[in-house]
Amino acid sequence: MxxxxxxxxxxxxxxxxxxxxxxxxxxxxxxxxxxxxxxxxxxxxxxxxxxxxxxxxxxxxxxxxxxxxxxxxxxxxxxxxxxxxxxxxxxxxxxxxxxxxxxxxxxxxxxxxxxxxLMDIDSEHLGIPDSNYDVVVKMSSVEFQRICRDMSTLSESITIECAKDSVRFMTEGDIGSGYITLKPGMSIDDSEDTSTTIELQQACSLTFSLKYLSNFTKATPLSKTVTLSMSNEYPLLVEYKVNEIGFIRYYLAPKMNEAE
CATH class of the missing domain: 3.70.10.10 (Proliferating Cell Nuclear Antigen)
Incomplete structure (x- = not known):
């Protein structure tokens, strides 16, 4: 029961x-x-x-x-x-x-x-190991949604570049390019709860599909903040905390360079 x-x-x-x-x-x-x-x-x-x-x-x-x-x-x-x-x-x-x-x-x-x-659904449960990410960025979920929406007008891909003092979102398409930089402490609503924080082990720059990231941002109404965990060794983890009840997490592998 x-x-x-x-x-x-x-x-x-x-x-x-x-x-x-x-x-x-x-x-x-x-x-x-x-x-x-x-x-x-x-x-x-x-x-x-x-x-x-x-x-x-x-x-x-x-x-x-x-x-x-x-x-x-x-x-x-x-x-x-x-x-x-x-x-x-x-x-x-x-x-x-x-x-x-x-x-x-x-x-x-x-x-x-x-x-x-109810349905009978065949599914295989995947074991997700605990990972040590190179960088963990916590930021306003509304700001992340806006970045993905704005960048989607230029390209199908977005590069997220993380350094100790900033996280930069970059895209380039047929009509031009766009860059958005966030620094630690920045908040769109002057709230400490949604201010940007960066935990960096080493600098990281990876490219992802904007189609999928934009889909992930449909979780924005669930949480004021979103956490992006990145590493050269693991898929991107996008996490939204759901009040006190739990969380929703999305995993997305980066796009490979065409030269690779």
Whole structure:
């Protein structure tokens, strides 16, 4: 038996918006510690992982480990029936073939219940080792989203160059080039919570697909900040913390130089 209650349905709505462009169907792995998702995008170029800790739910019960195969498109259709402020409860019995979603208005005068058919999805869980990154940049998620949007007008690729005193975003296309430099302490809203910080082990410069980075920024409503972890040895890690409940992480390999 799984029963998980979120105080606001908007949390799950935002999480779904953050992954639905990359993943169509996925297994939600449920156990006593929480609910997790891991899936490659349809092109097998990026990887997304999601964790919702049991402690972040208003109520959480999971009697035994279970895997719920879910169509994200179907889930999205049902979630449109919920108001952002509704209390959301997820329920699934043992060996269930449906997931029950209950939406309760805060004033308790309205309660909606939907059942969604579950799927059998073959998926291979990838072990993700702890990595020592060359550089870790924490910055405003809104600023990162804007950079990706602005740079997309010039090119399909973006180079992120990190030094001790700055992080530079560069792109070059047929109509011209663009450069945006952020220095530690900079913030778009004068808030210390969103100021740029750089933890550098060694300088790093890598190029990535703007199409994928722009998709990752759909997680912006979930967090005021985003963390970019880069290394010459590992894929880029883009992480958004989800309040106190968990996180969503995206992994993307850099583009290789044509000369390589």
């Amino acid at each position: 799984l029963e998980a209650r979120l105080q606001h349905a908007s949390t799950l709505k935002k999480l779904l918006d953050a992954v639905k462009e990359l993943v169509t169907d996925a297994n939600f792995e449920c156990n006593e510690t929480g609910i997790a998702l891991q899936a490659m995008d349809t092109s097998h170029i990026s990887l997304v992982t999601l964790l919702l800790r049991s402690s972040g739910f208003e109520h959480y019960r999971c009697d035994r480990n279970s895997s719920l195969g879910i169509s994200l498109a179907s889930l999205g259709k049902i979630l449109k029936c919920a108001s952002n402020e509704d209390v959301l409860t997820l329920r699934a019995g043992e060996n269930a073939d449906v997931l029950t979603l209950v939406f309760e208005a805060p004033d308790s005068e309205r309660c909606s219940e939907f059942e969604m058919k």
